[in-house]
Amino acid sequence: MTADETIAPDSPRATRPKDRKQQILSAAADLFVRDGFPQVTMGAIAEKVGITAGALYRHYPNKAELLASVVRRSFESFPPVERNAPFDEVIADSCSVAVSHRELSPLWTRQLQYLPVDDQTELRARLRAMNRAFGELIRSRREDLTAREAGLLAWSIQSILASPGHFTVSIPQPEFAAQLASACHSVAFADIVGSKRSSTKRDAVLRPASRRERLLQGAITLFGQNGIHKTSMEDIGAAAGVSGPSLYTHFDSKEAILDAALDRGTHTLWITLNSALRSNDDPRNALREIVHGYVELVNSWLSIATLAASPLGAPKSAKAQQREYVGEWVALLRECRSDLDKAQAQVLVHAALAVIHDGSRGSRKVDFSIGDLQILATAVLGLSAVD
Template structure:
């Protein structure tokens, strides 16, 4: 057991019975690493206490509950980004950008903690975290407008979200480069994202399409409700009875369609992966060359993310709750999907090399995902064309003429 403990964050915990001055910081660091690697629902206070060499009762003297600890972990992750951005008052933007890159590489768990675990907080604490994240975004948007004064506030905000998504993208993969090369690449990608030409944006301008006519299939009703609820509340926070009630299906009748909550999650994840695979197959089948295929794939992914933002959330946050064999299949399918992107990019830009190409792909898709999962951005006319420009710049594609009309997709 001691050997396993030493692996947490690469740190050796203090000996039991000792009281290091930085114990609170050690607790936060251990909790952040465990929440990032295993997910909040699968980590107990006893696991965190063991990682820092203390008893669970002593841990509660520092944090009154696991939710309280999670809130502090998330806020603690936001703080160094805010501190780096605070230098903008006295230092040039390039120095500030490098400082933010250093933070995101030193704390690669930050993006996952903001996006995956922060939504599991109670409403009041979740609102506090959102205020902190919006404050960070506002600083970045201000820096963008200082450099590009012709942008509207809405355009600067959208580019700020995209830029932060690019810089936080290492949180969602394990691809490594030598540190100096990684810093140079992320700085380049961050600059490319915020320098992209945005389309004209009109917030909340699009009329929502009619609700349409739902399928009568009870299985589909359950699956639709499960995707929405897992995305909003997390797999561990939803009971199968709640899903049944949301779908208008009483108690035991749910089990006529799915054997368990895990079966529902597996069906939802499979649907998301198959949808992406079908979109990819269509994009490649109709393309004359790798660059045309990559552009078509990018357009298809932006459309998918806008129309199915809950499925995007599910694929990003809940795969770890699948049974081992299903989890392995899902992650392999996701890896294969991303490798197809990287293969196309290497065919278009062979000078990149495999690892940098994969990092670019992750950066572009993370920017798209962040915007798609942020409702007020997703519901803005012109956002799809802007995302295409941002992602194209991050991938290193040449501008493709005038922006295309925005895709009319609301989630």
């Protein structure tokens, strides 16, 4: 053992195991997902592995290179997708990996932004290659689809595969994977042909007179575009046309703005949901209306999904309200589908939300229309867009 490979003090191990690099990658993945890349130090990773910081730097010269290696390893976890492979088999294998490696999605969706541009380009190209493979697999079963339509369905399948990383549920892994596979199958055969092609994005023209409201809306836009850690109070002030001491009159910190945005978003979602409940006596129609309203909201300035996924986290009160809100979807879905227990319904609801969130974000540079997202989300839930 070299001096650089000495074991950290009080470590139970006396020799370096052969799988040291795998231990480092696993420890780093856990910490990046739990705490977010900016908060994790090389020292914390070394401590989790049980080695010195010097030993860790011997393997990886910096944190960004370590993150890149973690993400590359995550891609290798998924089985290859071949055009002529049995569709059900490919989906089942992919869903099993998604359930057993739930850390993959947060790595792909939240941490890539912290990598150097070249690494981001390489890894996003891998995501697009996976999308093309799924798209070709779908088109081999559905010759009526255009390449664009197959691509949308493929991205939606990838969103479903990513969904286990964003929630916890008490359900055996085989059953969890089976529910995801059912959702993927529903999406792959969803009828989006001829759905409305208008863009989901809307450019704001008018702004409120209130400085506080301008700051809040500007912050939400910048958080969604650039991420919270890359957005400064000065950036928010510039977007709102507010500078100097006035910037801190309404919010004393970026975290205070995030709290206000989450609170605003959560209350707006509840208003929309309660409106659907009051105007429908059929749970299917109510759930469709809620899906429609959610898609509309997420595609406007109110991107609560992006904010809730922030490494800074949401206040406990906001998280509790969000869980209750999702619980309403779950309860309605179980009224629509008596074949589902609570855990199974939770899996499908979170998968549907993932399809909406990812399709709305635009980070994949594909044009999901509002109509597409409504059809796909209801398909994931096992419902038709209309009776």
